Amino acid sequence: MASRLRLLTVGPTPGADGEPTPSPGACSKAAASGEREGEAQRAEPRRRREVTDLGSGSEVVHVPRFVAREKAWEWFDYLDKTIPWTRLPILVFGRWAPQPRDTCYVADAGLTDLKYSGHQPPAHSWDEFPVLKDILKAVHEALPGSYFNSLLLNRYKNGSDHVSWHADDEPLYGPTPEIASVTFGCERDFLLRKKPTKAQGASGSGEAARKRLKVAAPQQQHSFLLKHGSLLVMRGYTQRDWQHSVPKRAKATSPRINLTFRHVLT
Numbered sequence: 001m002a003s004r005l006r007l008l009t010v011g012p013t014p015g016a017d018g019e020p021t022p023s024p025g026a027c028s029k030a031a032a033s034g035e036r037e038g039e040a041q042r043a044e045p046r047r048r049r050e051v052t053d054l055g056s057g058s059e060v061v062h063v064p065r066f067v068a069r070e071k072a073w074e075w076f077d078y079l080d081k082t083i084p085w086t087r088l089p090i091l092v093f094g095r096w097a098p099q100p101r102d103t104c105y106v107a108d109a110g111l112t113d114l115k116y117s118g119h120q121p122p123a124h125s126w127d128e129f130p131v132l133k134d135i136l137k138a139v140h141e142a143l144p145g146s147y148f149n150s151l152l153l154n155r156y157k158n159g160s161d162h163v164s165w166h167a168d169d170e171p172l173y174g175p176t177p178e179i180a181s182v183t184f185g186c187e188r189d190f191l192l193r194k195k196p197t198k199a200q201g202a203s204g205s206g207e208a209a210r211k212r213l214k215v216a217a218p219q220q221q222h223s224f225l226l227k228h229g230s231l232l233v234m235r236g237y238t239q240r241d242w243q244h245s246v247p248k249r250a251k252a253t254s255p256r257i258n259l260t261f262r263h264v265l266t
């Protein structure tokens with residue numbers, strides 16, 4: 001089924017102070033400041049919400065201007081300097097390798113432990129980082145009816161840091177998890193691709209099978225440019241039916257911090 005995009009407008013941007021709309025490609029506070037010089041202040045527009053129907057009960061919501069630019073830089077600076085970032089080894093295709101990004105995990109007490117790629121990150125308390133509770137509140141207000149009790153933070157120092165194709169389909173999130181992703185700092189591409197069907201996956205194994213699959217069945221793919229202060233939400237069966245990635249980008253020369261809010265079943 002072909003995807004469908006619809007546009008909605010929602011409430012005012014958190015921290016809105018009348019800043020102008022940023023130009024594409026800005027990855028630093030210096031670039032953002034340059035955009036504002038000589039421009040008269042004007043009223044902050046209502047947030048535009050882009051909803052992409054991926055079909056079969058999968059949906060992506062994108063809010064390009066979720067957080068006002070200055071507030072987003074304030075939060076970026078706090079997270080960059082305060083979060084106890086770590087870069088621990090993970091298991092990739094049977095081998096241990098450094099994780100190509102910095103991470104930190106925050107969660108309510110008593111939840112099931114998060115485990116991925118042979119790694120079990122320690123869970124920090126929300127009370128250790130008050131700003132995270134402010135961001136969580138803003139996300140909850142933007143997504144009525146949603147409830148998140150855990151948070152995986154990622155810091156991409158430059159364009160070499162990335163995350164490979166995967167799905168957040170761990171059992172602790174349930175069959176239809178909602179994942180809300182907030183971006184601060186350098187803009188990066190976020191890609192989605194349809195998972196191969198069981199029939200396609202049964203066509204063999206190894207490199208030759210992957211090449212046959214690529215030729216025989218081109219995968220549906222979507223791309224979102226996640227800018228400073230943006231929000232992207234994956235809903236429904238997106239984790240069951242789709243994979244996502246943040247690929248390497250040579251032009252991304254400054255850090256990006258990404259917060260992915262999730263709900264762990266209790």
